Amino acid sequence: MTLRIGIAQIAPVFLDRAGTIEKILSRLEEAAQESCQLVTFGETLASGYPAWLSLTHGARFDDPVQKDIHAHYLDQAVCLERGDLESLCKAARSHRLGIVLGITERPEDRGGHTIYCSRVYIDSNGNIGSVHRKLMPTYEERLAWGIGDGAGLVTHRVGEFTLGALNCWENWLPLARAALYAQGEDLHVMLWPGSLDNTKDLTRFVARESRSYVVSACGLLRDTDVPMDFPHRDLFIPEPGVTFLNGGSSLAGPDGEWIVEPVVDEETLLVADLDPAFVLRERQNFDVAGHYARPDVLRLVVDRRRQSLAEFLDDEDESKT
Numbered sequence: 001m002t003l004r005i006g007i008a009q010i011a012p013v014f015l016d017r018a019g020t021i022e023k024i025l026s027r028l029e030e031a032a033q034e035s036c037q038l039v040t041f042g043e044t045l046a047s048g049y050p051a052w053l054s055l056t057h058g059a060r061f062d063d064p065v066q067k068d069i070h071a072h073y074l075d076q077a078v079c080l081e082r083g084d085l086e087s088l089c090k091a092a093r094s095h096r097l098g099i100v101l102g103i104t105e106r107p108e109d110r111g112g113h114t115i116y117c118s119r120v121y122i123d124s125n126g127n128i129g130s131v132h133r134k135l136m137p138t139y140e141e142r143l144a145w146g147i148g149d150g151a152g153l154v155t156h157r158v159g160e161f162t163l164g165a166l167n168c169w170e171n172w173l174p175l176a177r178a179a180l181y182a183q184g185e186d187l188h189v190m191l192w193p194g195s196l197d198n199t200k201d202l203t204r205f206v207a208r209e210s211r212s213y214v215v216s217a218c219g220l221l222r223d224t225d226v227p228m229d230f231p232h233r234d235l236f237i238p239e240p241g242v243t244f245l246n247g248g249s250s251l252a253g254p255d256g257e258w259i260v261e262p263v264v265d266e267e268t269l270l271v272a273d274l275d276p277a278f279v280l281r282e283r284q285n286f287d288v289a290g291h292y293a294r295p296d297v298l299r300l301v302v303d304r305r306r307q308s309l310a311e312f313l314d315d316e317d318e319s320k321t
Helices: 017-033 064-076 086-095 139-143 168-172 174-181 196-210 276-282
Strands: 003-009 038-040 098-105 116-122 128-133 156-158 161-167 187-192 213-218 220-222 243-252 258-264 268-274
Touching (some): 003 213, 017 086, 017 268, 098 161, 161 168, 161 174, 174 196, 196 213, 258 268
Parallel strands (some): 003 038, 161 187
Antiparallel strands (some): 098 116, 116 128, 156 161, 220 243, 243 258
């Protein structure tokens, strides 16, 4: 059976959690009308990628401007424990479709004041199946995000496919990809903030390497997507007409050829039908985790424990008194 997927390339209402979720819900409705069974969105779509850092002296220590913007970023980040994605879970359940979404996660399990670049998978029953926090923020991203862990390096069954997903430059990490390949992944989703430079080569390469379908799901960010009340907006956007993130959403088949070539500079929903038999044909002569692997020589060890600052060992009897 084929799987119909949607690649939703949209811009956030920048650092506006409620406004961005409303846009996502609208795309889910459109995807449901197109009979999609899975919809993918870009990295940190809810509620925005920290594009201001390199334009506002983001590395300046103890800077009031950076503190103001970061406080706003924290305020508009997504807290799963608070139920910030409940409306998306309800939509997934109502439309019977899965969702792969990038969020700026503000988790309570790490104190509640650090943002992680996280990938969330919501299944067609409306359950959050897994949350993967980006292993290593890239370059200036480390000024805004914490370092993640391996807890979300998991796959999920979606129809006839085994789905896995990584955030942005994690997709360059051979061992992160191998951790998903080892679990039978044959549908790989790359979440990007939005850049043709990132998707034009790597999408096809990973598809060819893994003999899998590979989706690049991207966002957009233009000056018009940034609300006028964004803190220090004049420093971030000194003149109108700026595009920070230009999209590049695309889809490659297990042979490494384009099914949907990269699309830039427009908000759109890309729809495609995936045939699992295509994977089987391409793995006849190369299966990176199967008959072409040598686990007796090369083997990967993955720590999937969620990192925590403290482990509390309470006496069970005392805790009841």
